[in-house]
Amino acid sequence: MTELNHCPAPAKLNLFLHVNGRRADGYHLLQTVFQLIDHGDTLHFTLRDDTVLRRVTDMPGVPEQSDLMIRAATLLQAEVLRRTGVLPRGVDIAIDKVLPMGGGVGGGSSDAATTLMALNKLWNAGLSKQELMDLGLPLGADIPFFIFGETAFAEGVGEALQPVQAPDCxxxxxxxxxxxxxxxxxxxxxxxxxxxxxxxxxxxxxxxxxxxxxxxxxxxxxxxxxxxxxxxxxxxxxxxxxxxxxxxxxxxxxxxxxxxxxxxxxxxxxxxxxxxxxxxxxxxxxxx
CATH class of the missing domain: 3.30.70.890 (GHMP kinase, C-terminal domain)
Structure with a gap:
C-alpha cells in the first residue's frame, strides 16, 4: 500500500467542560465529555521514495513544520526508527480543510490523530491504540481522545478517558x-x-x-x-x-x-x- 486517501478527521464538541484545579506545572485539571460529530477535515497520504515528510496543501498562517500533522508524523517516524532501526519512507500529506482554527472543535488535534492512525497503518508500524495516544499527548491534550475514537468522559489534562453514552442527536x-x-x-x-x-x-x-x-x-x-x-x-x-x-x-x-x-x-x-x-x-x- 502506497496511498491512503479520504481519511476522516472529525470535529469534537465538549458537551461540558469543568476546570477543577491547576497542577504545579501550570496545566489545568479538567473534566469534560468529548463528543465526535460527523463534520470535519479529510486527509490524504501518499508514500514518497525518500524519507521526507511534506504537507502539500497550502494553509495560510500555519507553517508546514509547525503543523500538528507534520509534527505527529515526525514523532511516529522517529519512534519506528527507534523500534526497528529503519527510517520509514516519507509521505506527502494533503488536506481538505473544513474545520476552523481557534474554534474549539479540535481541528488541528483531529488532523494529528488521523495522521498517527493512518501512518501507523501505511508504515506497518504496529503501535497499539494506547501507544499512539501516548505518542500524541505531548502535542496536544485532545489528541488522545481522537485516537481513543469514541464518546469519552475525560479527566486529568484530558488524557484520562473512559467510554460513556451520550445523546444520539x-x-x-x-x-x-x-x-x-x-x-x-x-x-x-x-x-x-x-x-x-x-x-x-x-x-x-x-x-x-x-x-x-x-x-x-x-x-x-x-x-x-x-x-x-x-x-x-x-x-x-x-x-x-x-x-x-x-x-x-x-x-x-x-x-x-x-x-x-x-x-x-x-x-x-x-x-x-x-x-x-x-x-x-x-x-x-x-x-x-
Missing amino acids: WYVVIEPGVMVPTAAIFGSEQLTRDTPVVNIADFSSHSRIAGFGKNDLQQVATKLFPPVAEAVEWLGAYGDARMTGSGACVFSAVASEDDADAVLEKVPAKWKAWKAKALQQHPIIAKL
Missing part, C-alpha cells in the same frame, strides 16, 4: 468569525478553577438531550470576544447553547436533522453555521 454549530487563542483563556485571572468534581454516573444519569454542567471557559471567552457572546445569546433562543472547548464555536443540541435545518435557516448571514450528527465511533476505524 444532531447539533447546530455556529462559527462566530473570531479565532480564540487557548492560552489567553486558560491564562485569564477571571477563569474559574475550582468547579467541584463530578463523576461519570452524574453525567450518565442526566436524561435530557443537553444541558449537563457548563463550560467554565465560556465566561472568559465571551468577555474577551464579544462575537462569541452574541452567538451564545442568539443560539440560546433555540435550546441550551454553549461554547465548545476554549472557543470560539458555539453549539446547541437538537433532536432531529429537521430541527437542525429549521435553526440553520434563521442563522444571520454574518456567521458560518452547520449541522452535524453525533458519532458513536471515529469513522477512520472502519477504514483501517
Whole structure:
C-alpha cells in the first residue's frame, strides 16, 4: 500500500467542560465529555521514495513544520526508527480543510490523530491504540481522545478517558468569525478553577438531550470576544447553547436533522453555521 486517501478527521464538541484545579506545572485539571460529530477535515497520504515528510496543501498562517500533522508524523517516524532501526519512507500529506482554527472543535488535534492512525497503518508500524495516544499527548491534550475514537468522559489534562453514552442527536454549530487563542483563556485571572468534581454516573444519569454542567471557559471567552457572546445569546433562543472547548464555536443540541435545518435557516448571514450528527465511533476505524 502506497496511498491512503479520504481519511476522516472529525470535529469534537465538549458537551461540558469543568476546570477543577491547576497542577504545579501550570496545566489545568479538567473534566469534560468529548463528543465526535460527523463534520470535519479529510486527509490524504501518499508514500514518497525518500524519507521526507511534506504537507502539500497550502494553509495560510500555519507553517508546514509547525503543523500538528507534520509534527505527529515526525514523532511516529522517529519512534519506528527507534523500534526497528529503519527510517520509514516519507509521505506527502494533503488536506481538505473544513474545520476552523481557534474554534474549539479540535481541528488541528483531529488532523494529528488521523495522521498517527493512518501512518501507523501505511508504515506497518504496529503501535497499539494506547501507544499512539501516548505518542500524541505531548502535542496536544485532545489528541488522545481522537485516537481513543469514541464518546469519552475525560479527566486529568484530558488524557484520562473512559467510554460513556451520550445523546444520539444532531447539533447546530455556529462559527462566530473570531479565532480564540487557548492560552489567553486558560491564562485569564477571571477563569474559574475550582468547579467541584463530578463523576461519570452524574453525567450518565442526566436524561435530557443537553444541558449537563457548563463550560467554565465560556465566561472568559465571551468577555474577551464579544462575537462569541452574541452567538451564545442568539443560539440560546433555540435550546441550551454553549461554547465548545476554549472557543470560539458555539453549539446547541437538537433532536432531529429537521430541527437542525429549521435553526440553520434563521442563522444571520454574518456567521458560518452547520449541522452535524453525533458519532458513536471515529469513522477512520472502519477504514483501517
